[in-house]
Amino acid sequence: MPHVTLSEIEEAARRIAGRVRRTPVDLSPSLSALAGVPVFLKHEHRQITGAFKLRGATNALLQLSPDERAKGVVATSTGNHGRALAHAAAAEGVRCIVCMSSLVPANKLEAIKALGAEIRIIGRSQDEAQIEVERLIAEDGMTGLPPFDHPHIVAGQGTIGLEIVEDVPDAATVLVPLSGGGLIAGIAVAAKTLRPDIRILGLSMRSGAAMAASLDAGHPVEVEELPTLADSLGGGIGLANAWTFETVRALVDDIVLLDEAEIAAGIRHVYEMEREIVEGAAAVGVAALLAGKVAPTGPTVALLSGRNIAMELHRRIINGADGLEETD
Structure with a gap:
């Protein structure tokens, strides 16, 4: 296991x-x-x-290689992971894209935007938003830092x-x-x-x-x-x-x-x-x-x-x- x-x-x-x-x-x-x-x-x-969420996001981001940092990070989120990743990425000068479903509350979207991350709203579930994450990883070489797994x-x-x-x-x-x-x-x-x-x-x-x-x-x-x-x-x-x-x-x-x-x-x-x-x-x-x-x-x-x-x-x-x- x-x-x-x-x-x-x-x-x-x-x-x-x-x-x-x-x-x-x-x-x-x-x-x-x-x-x-x-x-x-x-x-x-x-x-x-x-x-x-800030604990996991910070721990993961600090272990990225220089090349991974240069290409940026991407993740799905119901709000709190996105906010944490945006905060950790901003502190290290790393580009961050957060993909979320339309069910995520507006206050959480605004908090992520305020930290400088890019937001993409995809579908009505995290599974649908994850499709865009996979595309950004495959096409743009970004590093995926998922909310939990x-x-x-x-x-x-x-x-x-x-x-x-x-x-x-x-x-x-x-x-x-x-x-x-x-x-x-x-x-x-x-x-x-x-x-x-x-x-x-x-x-x-x-x-x-x-x-x-x-x-x-x-x-x-x-x-x-x-x-x-x-x-x-x-x-x-x-x-x-x-x-x-x-x-x-x-x-x-x-x-x-x-x-x-x-x-x-x-x-x-x-x-x-x-x-x-x-x-x-x-x-x-x-x-x-x-x-x-x-x-x-x-x-x-x-x-x-x-x-x-x-x-x-x-x-x-x-x-x-x-x-x-x-x-x-």
């Missing part, structure tokens, strides 16, 4: 030090009281670009696992948002190598959960990409997935799926009780605790993965909307 190693994750931590934030972990009194065990929040939404991306995201184990050494369970698997694969390798008894749970939305469907099928499958409050968790895992699928299958203990109302409740709780603004994808761990879909038996860490939600949508959720259909 190809997967990154703890040493590669530790090397990534040294490589990206000073270029990304080491985000804090804080005890949540409200969630601890609810769960009956200490519950901590890992504040990765406070990362420089507003999401964890790449060893340097996985190793960069795995640095979060190192920090969690260091900050909460007795953690029994870690709740991780799950999409293509780069985040949870890296965290699982780091955490389980250091603490083999730790439980890693993946959280995703019920609408179009590609990794969950692929694990059920026993191999990567395509799913219909649907509108969801957890838009950062949308998209497929790639039928030719080479890194994250097998690692997730081997190391992730369980997957929990949430409906839109539960995700909305998670966003509201984080705002009202923790005084933090997060996007739907970041709220899934909290949502699972609130819904009683996770029953922790020891110290638990919920990862708040990003904050890049459209503020109008956030206001409507806070005011009681339970899904995208109520914001139109």
Whole structure:
């Protein structure tokens, strides 16, 4: 099974030090009281670009050769990876093109443009956008740095696992948002190598959960990409997935799926009780605790993965909307 190693994750931590934030972990009194065990929040939404993706993008970009840098980088994204790659590329003077579907929220498009990257909107899914990425790689010689299925991306995201184990050494369970698997694969390798008894749970939305469907099928499958409050968790895992699928299958203990109302409740709780603004994808761990879909038996860490939600949508959720259909 190809997967990154703890040493590669530790090397990534040294490589990206000073270029990304080491985000804090804080005890949540409200969630601890609810769960009956200490519950901590890992504040990765406070990362420089507003999401964890900067770790993997920076780690990958810093390992490009001079020739690869000269020809530029390209990727698909549901928003946060594109923003992270644009930030990392701008810092190194590298051209960056981000290909996205029409489902990506406008606020995420504008944030990527503001960092100087070129944007191409292709179709209504990441799989369709990936066709343009492949063309740019083949015809223009650009280097593809995908959102998750790449060893340097996985190793960069795995640095979060190192920090969690260091900050909460007795953690029994870690709740991780799950999409293509780069985040949870890296965290699982780091955490389980250091603490083999730790439980890693993946959280995703019920609408179009590609990794969950692929694990059920026993191999990567395509799913219909649907509108969801957890838009950062949308998209497929790639039928030719080479890194994250097998690692997730081997190391992730369980997957929990949430409906839109539960995700909305998670966003509201984080705002009202923790005084933090997060996007739907970041709220899934909290949502699972609130819904009683996770029953922790020891110290638990919920990862708040990003904050890049459209503020109008956030206001409507806070005011009681339970899904995208109520914001139109």
